[in-house]
Amino acid sequence: MGVLDLFRDGSADGVRDRNASAWLLPLGQDRVNHGLRADARRYDDTDELDAVIVGCGAGGATMLQRLARAGWRVAALDAGPFWDPDRDWVSDEAGSHGLYWTEPRVIAGENPVPLGSNNSGRGVGGSMVHYAGYTPRFHPSDFSTYTNDGVGADWPISYDDLRSYYGLIEGELPVAGQDWPWGDPHRYPHSPHPVGGNGEVFQRGAFALGITAKVGPVAIANGRFGHRPHCIYRGFCLQGCKVNAKASPLITHVPDALAHGAEVRPDSMVTHIEVDGRTRRATGVHYIRDGIEHFQKAAHVVVAGYSIETPRLLLNSASNAFPNGLCNDYDQVGRYLMVQGAPQTGGRFDDEVRMYKAPPPEVSTEDFYETDPSKPYKRGFSIQTVSPLPITWAEHVAGQGHWGHDLRVYMRDYVHWSCLGALCELLPQPENRVTLAEEKDRRGLPVAKFSYTMCDNDKQLIQAARGVMEEILKAAGATEVMTFQRYAHLVGGARMAADERHGVLDADCRSFAVRNLLITDGSVFPTQGSANPALTIMANAARVADRLTTTTSPT
Amino acid sequence: MVKRSSLNGVTPGGHQPRFPGFDVLSQTHMWDPITAGVVLARLGPHDAVRFFTPSEQAIARALLDQLLDQREDPKVPVLEMLDSRLVEESTDGWRYEDLPEDGQAWKQSIGALDKDALDKHPTGFALLAWEQQADIIQAVQDLQSDKWHGMTASRVWSLWTRYACTAYYSHPWAWNEIGFPGPAYPRGYKNATIGGREPFEVADHHQVDPLKQT
Structure with missing residues (x-):
């Protein structure tokens, strides 16, 4: 590759040599390489694959691409569609309902966590189709919170085990942002995006208070990247990027996987993992496609259905050998499920902010991420711009108790508001978990019930984050602030641990109970930090794929 | 050249005090x-109302008009949009353990609203004066997380406002x-x-x- 090509393709670290996805998308106005999809390999159910992957989001698609590159015969089954951004996605809030996993689920506990639109994806690309695009790294301290602070848990791996994979994935997405001073200081492959009104407000308030705020890190290419066009700053990141500017595995890993012989099998709901009771090895997965039941044979089963569906699938895969659910001999499946406390604070300005006019992810601070010994609580929070569109904003306003005339008056004032969101590190607790409900879905499978209750440390963190956001907005000149309580992101539920009494998986994300069953989604996290999880899910999946392909040969 | 017609620039209730001509x-x-x-x-x-019975439809429409302060035409057809969602079971993908699925929760909660009306007035909720309806709704909100006809009031409130705002602010x-x-x-x-x-x-x-x- 010549020097000129480096400038043209937007990458300077040889991304194309290890992942050509961005160059496998079409140039011009189409977003899908239909020929690549049509010509992709199709396996038979009776072919014994080297690996079958359940779920084609952040964790599944990264595995698919890595294993395909290593010469493995591999297919990813996804319950949802193989999205075509041109045909399936709209530049509209309510019309994007189909991007979310909206099959029935039950929520319980003292602080039940709403699911669906905010944290549950559907189809190829997973939740990254509708995530904001923030891709911060975890801090080194996240991997040993128990040793450091006596809370949470220690991971069986350290930050150093992930560092090189963070760099690789940041190149492949690619990530744009300013030089990052927090955690393990690092740089980003793309320079920071210009900011809109909401980002300006955050920068102004933070500067006035002496808080460090940085632009990024956002997985939106700044400039053309491969055949992906430049962002058009239209503000609908959470509705699926019709531009192909915001990264999701649909465009960052699936094309390269297909080009290397992998299969993506959409609309295929895996219902049950089959295990040989004598050898205690997984033999494949049962799935339903268009009403027909199938069984796909495979030498490895890799589950990446995210923190609700992964535990549900294991629990629904009970058998004589595993009467309490697969890999659940020690009652660990579904436990230690986490969400981040994610209060959002709006501030009212006399100027028009029109926060809908730029990507919601713009500016963030991690000044409050680490444990502050002067505070009564452990661990911390991050703060980021969020820019709710009208329906979500109306939920915020209604959440303040406004209705009728008051609601309409506040909503007519929409263009004057700015909004920040916090991500608070709520702690993993054993009773925050997925179990099976009595209720069945339309296939007759028990649905997931997710119970969640906060501890005192959690509540203190959320209160502290709210205080800081309100101060920032007031320092920027807000005449009124209002904070709406909510949650964001799911992780945990099938965590890595030192042994089978404390978790489901070993450090290589193989299950303790069934050695050829791996899990590579966010459910493997023992703690969550105050970082959006997507980048770490992908980096960990890339690490696990390396471990798997160096310790095991394809058939 | 874009032709302008009576469809252009419409606002609910016909008022546009803040963004004239937008x-x-x-x-x-x-x-x-x-x-x-x-x-x-x-x-x-819009499709004809299919999910709600006629009497439920009347209560639900009055409730939605109240929640969104829609007093005059033209009105965003929020009741029709809600009815379609409930027929299609296009839920948000979860329900509280102590509430039934969304469609049933809607029927149950507007039935309860009518009971509250009949406890205090000679007619059901739909036929009450605007201020009387508002008082009954306010009483539900004021209960916060206390029980209301066996349901957690704040969760019913969240159900109502979520569906109402999603319909209205999509228009x-x-x-x-x-x-x-x-x-x-x-x-x-x-x-x-x-x-x-x-x-x-x-x-x-x-x-x-x-x-x-x-």
Whole structure:
């Protein structure tokens, strides 16, 4: 590759040599390489694959691409569609309902966590189709919170085990942002995006208070990247990027996987993992496609259905050998499920902010991420711009108790508001978990019930984050602030641990109970930090794929 | 040349005090056709009410008019939009353990609203005067997390406002009212700074801090 090509393709670290996805998308106005999809390999159910992957989001698609590159015969089954951004996605809030996993689920506990639109994806690309695009790294301290602070848990791996994979994935997405001073200081492959009104407000308030705020890190290419066009700053990141500017595995890993012989099998709901009771090895997965039941044979089963569906699938895969659910001999499946406390604070300005006019992810601070010994609580929070569109904003306003005339008056004032969101590190607790409900879905499978209750440390963190956001907005000149309580992101539920009494998986994300069953989604996290999880899910999946392909040969 | 008609610049209730002349539909030629199809369908004819019984329909319409302060025509057809969602079981993907699934929770809660009305008045909820309806609704909100007819009041409140706001603020007439231009693909934005406006956006002409008006 010549020097000129480096400038043209937007990458300077040889991304194309290890992942050509961005160059496998079409140039011009189409977003899908239909020929690549049509010509992709199709396996038979009776072919014994080297690996079958359940779920084609952040964790599944990264595995698919890595294993395909290593010469493995591999297919990813996804319950949802193989999205075509041109045909399936709209530049509209309510019309994007189909991007979310909206099959029935039950929520319980003292602080039940709403699911669906905010944290549950559907189809190829997973939740990254509708995530904001923030891709911060975890801090080194996240991997040993128990040793450091006596809370949470220690991971069986350290930050150093992930560092090189963070760099690789940041190149492949690619990530744009300013030089990052927090955690393990690092740089980003793309320079920071210009900011809109909401980002300006955050920068102004933070500067006035002496808080460090940085632009990024956002997985939106700044400039053309491969055949992906430049962002058009239209503000609908959470509705699926019709531009192909915001990264999701649909465009960052699936094309390269297909080009290397992998299969993506959409609309295929895996219902049950089959295990040989004598050898205690997984033999494949049962799935339903268009009403027909199938069984796909495979030498490895890799589950990446995210923190609700992964535990549900294991629990629904009970058998004589595993009467309490697969890999659940020690009652660990579904436990230690986490969400981040994610209060959002709006501030009212006399100027028009029109926060809908730029990507919601713009500016963030991690000044409050680490444990502050002067505070009564452990661990911390991050703060980021969020820019709710009208329906979500109306939920915020209604959440303040406004209705009728008051609601309409506040909503007519929409263009004057700015909004920040916090991500608070709520702690993993054993009773925050997925179990099976009595209720069945339309296939007759028990649905997931997710119970969640906060501890005192959690509540203190959320209160502290709210205080800081309100101060920032007031320092920027807000005449009124209002904070709406909510949650964001799911992780945990099938965590890595030192042994089978404390978790489901070993450090290589193989299950303790069934050695050829791996899990590579966010459910493997023992703690969550105050970082959006997507980048770490992908980096960990890339690490696990390396471990798997160096310790095991394809058939 | 975009032809203007009586469909252009409509706001719920027919008032436009803040963004005079702002018209989301003046930009439909800039939208991608898939998005345009989805958004413009909200302006077209709606399916007949199928989920609610006639008496439930009357209560639900009165409740939704109250929650969104829709007193005069033209009204965003929120009841029809809600009814379609409930027929299609297009839920948000979860329900509280102590509430039934959304459709049943709607039926149960508007039935309870009618009982409250009949406890205090000679007629059901739908036929009460505006202020009487408002008092009954306010009493439900005031219960917060206490029980109301066996349901957690705050969760019923969240169900009502979630569905009501999702329908209302998905409608181009509501966007005209709040100055939001709606779909932005493939056009995007060029002036995303504080105080920045695109040529098709209209400045706020009657700025009112909501704190001073609510």
